[in-house]
Amino acid sequence: MVDIVEPIVARRSPRYRFWLDRSGVLGAVFVAPAILYVLLLVGGPFLLAVYYSISAYTIYDPSWQFVGLANFRQIVQNPAFLEALENTFLFTFASQLLGLILGKFGALLLLRPFPGRKLVRALIILPWAVPIALASVAWQWMFDSLYSVINWTLIALGIIDRAQAPNWLGNPHLAMLCVIVVNAWRFFPFAIVIFLAGITSVPQDVIDAATVDGAGFWRRNYQIIMPMILPIVAIGLIFGIVFTFTDLSVVYLLTNGGPVGATSVLGFQGFQVGIVSGDVSHGAAISLFMLPVLFIVVVAMLRFIRRRDI
Amino acid sequence: MSTATPSRFTRRRFLKQTGLTVLAAGSAPVLSAPFVSAAFADAKSLSIVQWSHFVPAYDKWFDQFAKDWGTKNNVSVSVDHIPVQDVAARAAAEASAGSGHDLFGWNGAGGAHLYRKFLIDVTSLVEEVQKKYGKISVIGKQIGFNQDDNTWSAFPDYYINFPVMYRKSLWDGIGIQPDSWDNIRIGGAKLKAKGNPVGISLGHSNDPNTTWRGLLWSFGGAVQDETGKHVVLDSKESVEAVKFVAALYKEAMTSDVLSWNDSSNNQYIDSGVSSLIVNPISAYRTAQQLNKKVADDIFVMKPPKGPVKQFMGGAAEFYGIWKFAKNQDAAKEFLKYYADHWVDAFKASSGYNMPIFANIVPKPMPLLSDDPTSTPRDKLAILQTSDEWSAVPGYPGPAWPATDEVYNNFIICDMMAKAATGALTAEESVKWAAQQCDGIFNKWLHRV
Structure with missing residues (x-):
């Protein structure tokens, strides 16, 4: 019909x-x-x-008087600023590298089927989702000079005695390591998500073909999967670098820039000078100093992604 | 037979209905504004923001006190408490937005002089209270008073003193009184060997900023001169002070102090480890609650004598009324009433808030002269004289934006810490700090 x-x-x-x-x-x-x-x-x-x-604006005298690049000239002549700049690079790139390594291993583990995998996948997001103010309190206690859980465990296990206990936030190198670890801890769930998205998008037949050709775990991962997911990882890395380079929360909450300025980063210094001390123009100059640096990094990475795009 | 009927919910209809909803929601405040503003005009309100006090009972008392005043005067009062480290950022946000609380309570460095152009002149209020309750102490005058035109941009509330707190049994055990910096170094070394080091922070927080300034002054050094126009830090006296701190750190303290925040030294003495700290009496009050045995052994003393004087840094609390405050009159009335009941505030703080007006808490002061919770009962009596040996960071000159920035950048703390840890020699460390201060002073001298 x-x-x-x-x-x-x-x-x-x-x-x-x-x-x-x-x-x-x-x-x-x-x-x-x-x-x-x-x-x-x-x-x-x-x-x-x-x-x-580029003005003389302060909270004391909110004038818009134009001063050209004088504020930038003054900040680059300050050794404390140069130290903060150096710290910022170390803090950013070390925490991103550590976050990526943790993220990669986390993703590989979470790809394997095991009981409760969905729950673990949900829980692993927690460091990313928990407010940093709350997380920092917990980390502060872990690194505390008197009540450090880490030190207590090491002493209880007989690995060190009280006199040898590391002063996590009191030693300049260890303090930098601590803020890097906390930031990597915050970043790694994001890295896991990025890696999981990348790895699951690799066609299974490519991996199967490589396996048939005799490629082992390491070769499959680092000569086949990694090159294919590199553009996705690079995008995640851009986010991580931008957020970390401009971040002040971990340093502000954990060390306040100490000891002896060893963990002072540009975001923290800009905040102290511009907001706490009321010198808005110099604070803005310190903060804006990050812009060209980030611009170069982002452009370089985007060009790299374009070239590697498959 | 099926016929294609047009969908009832078209894109055009969706947009039309959504647009109308958004328009209605958006215009609601505008349409209701005349009625709402009339309702607000009938009910007066006063909003206050200040730091979360280290003595929590004081906050409870203050909240109830403000509420009761509001009930009597038909004013709805709200009090917000924020962490002390957030005070500066909150002030900047309120000043930039031109909106916020009516009464702003500052603590420590920064405040009245920095925000002078945003605050109303409270000279008549301060003079009125001064007539009633006596002269303002030196530390009180360093806070909200403007030397250039003899006006007050903030109402001085109280200051916080930093006496020595020591474990009497431990110091008696070695036969040394910690009444001078030299004795603290010598005795501290002996007590450190017994497991009871001295605990003065070399980290980035308020306590070391205050204590190390006190030591610097005691050795005859200072950041600026009396006029506040010149940096005088690079001096022989400063170098001696820094050398002393390096020796004190090596002989009598542990590296723990490099990472401390403001509560660490309290925990250090309250836990029974430390033999001596320099801190407000909150450390002692906490020990009374947590560890009575240790509390009974903690005694209080004037700041240690140095080669030149016996002096210590202090922190100050003061109230400013924003020019954009909606209820300036209520704010002034509240401050007057608050001044008339200041003895109650003093008691509520357990003697932590120290008076700035000479007779506002007549001597002998309650609690400090006779504290029923302390043994002996006059243990805290020495604190009644703390206005004679306390000063804010700008001493011997005024507190102004440059001295605030030196304070906020922890330059004096780092000057001491760099030499203590051996990163720089005492001379290099003082030179580094003086250069930092010069940069900050040059910048601000051109802007105030």
Whole structure:
């Protein structure tokens, strides 16, 4: 039996077509809030910060007097700033590297089927989701000079005695290691998610073919899977670097830049000078100093991704 | 036969309905504004923000006190308590936004002088209270008073003193009184060998900023001169002070002090480990609750004598009223009433909040002269004289934005720590700190 389709009555097309029916216009309307958000809440403050950095603006005297690049000249002549810059690079790249290594191993473990894997996958996100203020309190107790859980365990196991117990936040090198470890701990769940997304997107037949050809675990991972997921990992790394380079929370909550300025990073220094001490123009200059550095890193990584894109 | 019926929920309809909903929600406040503002005008309100006190009972008392005042005066009062380290950032946020609490309570460095252009002049209020309760102490005048035009930009509330707290039995055991810096070094070395080191932080927080300034002054050094225009840190006296701290660290302390925050030294003495700290009496009050045996053995003393003087840093609390505050009159009235009941505030803080007006707490002061919880009952009596030996960070000059930045960047703490850990010699360390201070002073001198 054949259905007889009712003839479509040709409607007279409206002279003025409703403008929202045009996909181009509608798309723009939907995207507009995001653009407005970026312009008002990111672009506006950014331009304001740029002007602060070239002005004499302080909380004591909120004047907009233009001073050119004097603020930048003054901060680069300060040895404390150069030390903070060096610390920032170390803090950023070491914590990202550690986070990536942990993330890679975590992802490989979570790919294997085992009872409760879904629960573990959910729990592993916790370090990323827990507010850093809360997590820092726990870490502070772990690294405390008097009540360190780590030291207590090492002493209880007879590995060290009280006199040899490391002063985690009191030794400049150990303190830097601590803030790096805490930041890597925050970052590694994100790295796991990135690696899991990347590894699961690699076609199984490619891996099977490599296995048939005799490639072992290491060769499969580092000569086949890693090169294929590198662009995805690089995107995750860009996020990690940008967030860590501009971060002050771990340092502020754990060490306050100490001991002897050993963990002072640019974000922390900008906050202390600009907000706590009220010298907004120099604080803005310190913060904006990160911009060209991050710009170069991000552009270099994006170019790398483009070249490696498969 | 099936016919294609057009969907009832079209894109156009969705957009139309969503748009109307958003428009209605957005315009609600505008439409209701005349009625809402009329309602607000009828009910007065006063909002206060200040630090979370180290004596929690004081916060409870203050909240109830403010609420009771509000009930009597038909004003709705709200009090917010924030961690002490967040005070500066909150002040900056409120000043930048031109909106926030009516009454802002500052603690420690920064505040009244930095935010002077954002605060109303409270000179008449301060003078009125001064007439009633006597002269303002030196430390009180260093806080909210503007030397250039003799005005007050903030109302001085109290200061926090930093006496020596020591374990009497331990120091008696070695036959040394910790009444001078030299004795603390010599006795501290002996007690460290017995497992009871001295505990003065070399970390980044308020306590070391205050204590090491006191030591610097006791040796005749200072960051700035009396005018506040010149950095005088690079001196023979400063080098001697730094050399002393390096020796004190090596002989009488442990490396733990490099990582301490403001509560670490309290825990150190309260746990029975330390033989001596320099701290407000909160450490003793906490010990009374946690470890009565240790508390009974903790005694309080004036700051140690140095080669030049016997002096110590202090921290100050003061209230500013924003120019943008909605209820400035209520804020002033509240401060007047608060000053009239200041003895109650003093008692609620267990003697932690020290008076700035000479007769606001007549001597002998309650609790400090006769504390029923202490043995002997006059254990804390020496604190009644602390206005004679306490000063804020700018001493001997005024506290101003440059001295605040030196404080906030922990330059004096790091000057001591660099030499103590051997990272720099005492001379190099003082030179480094003086250069840092010079940079900060040059910057601010051109901006105030």
